[in-house]
Amino acid sequence: GAVVSQHPSWVICKSGTSVKIECRSLDFQATTMFWYRQFPKQSLMLMATSNEGSKATYEQGVEKDKFLINHASLTLSTLTVTSAHPEDSSFYICSARRPGSRGNTEAFFGQGTRLTVV
Amino acid sequence: GQQVMQIPQYQHVQEGEDFTTYCNSSTTLSNIQWYKQRPGGHPVFLIQLVKSGEVKKQKRLTFQFGEAKKNSSLHITATQTTDVGTYFCAGPLGNQGGKLIFGQGTELSVKP
Numbered sequence: 001g002a003v004v005s006q007h008p009s010w011v012i013c014k015s016g017t018s019v020k021i022e023c024r025s026l027d028f029q030a031t032t033m034f035w036y037r038q039f040p041k042q043s044l045m046l047m048a049t050s051n052e053g054s055k056a057t058y059e060q061g062v063e064k065d066k067f068l069i070n071h072a073s074l075t076l077s078t079l080t081v082t083s084a085h086p087e088d089s090s091f092y093i094c095s096a097r098r099p100g101s102r103g104n105t106e107a108f109f110g111q112g113t114r115l116t117v118v
Numbered sequence: 119g120q121q122v123m124q125i126p127q128y129q130h131v132q133e134g135e136d137f138t139t140y141c142n143s144s145t146t147l148s149n150i151q152w153y154k155q156r157p158g159g160h161p162v163f164l165i166q167l168v169k170s171g172e173v174k175k176q177k178r179l180t181f182q183f184g185e186a187k188k189n190s191s192l193h194i195t196a197t198q199t200t201d202v203g204t205y206f207c208a209g210p211l212g213n214q215g216g217k218l219i220f221g222q223g224t225e226l227s228v229k230p
Binding site: 031 | 151159160161163166206207208211216217218219220221222224225
């Protein structure tokens with residue numbers, strides 16, 4: 001299956017600092033990637049859709065100025081959590097679909113990034 | 119807004135017992151997908167159902183998609199310790215391709 005790689009797998013940062021998370025599609029080009037957030041023992045919540053070459057689209061309630069998304073190439077999307085606070089501590093996961101997969105919308109997920117803000 | 123509900127939240131079974139998780143959507147879905155997330159891991163795609171009333175099997179796992187395409191179930195026969203994890207159903211969010219809305223997940227623990 002397709003491989004989506006996410007880095008780092010975990011990060012601890014101080015309040016007020018910014019953290020960048022990378023999501024790469026390793027064996028296919030992804031014009032669209034998705035960023036989800038998962039709190040412990042909870043479901044995945046879609047944060048935003050990352051679009052190559054254009055602005056990301058954010059779900060309702062997600063602060064676009066806090067969660068900066070850049071999709072600079074067909075294989076890389078980045079999520080930057082700016083001015084992080086302890087309540088931003090969570091598991092962030094990206095996903096992508098293989099292009100041309102008509103009828104099959106299987107999502108390939110990265111390994112996830114566990115962010116802890118202290 | 120669109121919702122996907124999943125029950126139960128937790129299920130503890132003895133190895134060899136069966137397990138079922140149920141998924142209900144507030145809207146008709148064009149397809150439903152199931153994912154498994156092991157503790158500390160990321161969701162891994164299991165299957166996609168598209169047709170009304172569809173039933174698919176993967177070894178000990180049986181997936182069903184309701185006639186109205188608003189509900190689905192995953193049944194595991196004779197659970198094994200390797201089945202441990204959280205099972206999520208997910209459907210397309212809105213009409214935009216690729217976006218998924220997930221159920222709350224069912225966490226399965228299996229006692230050997």
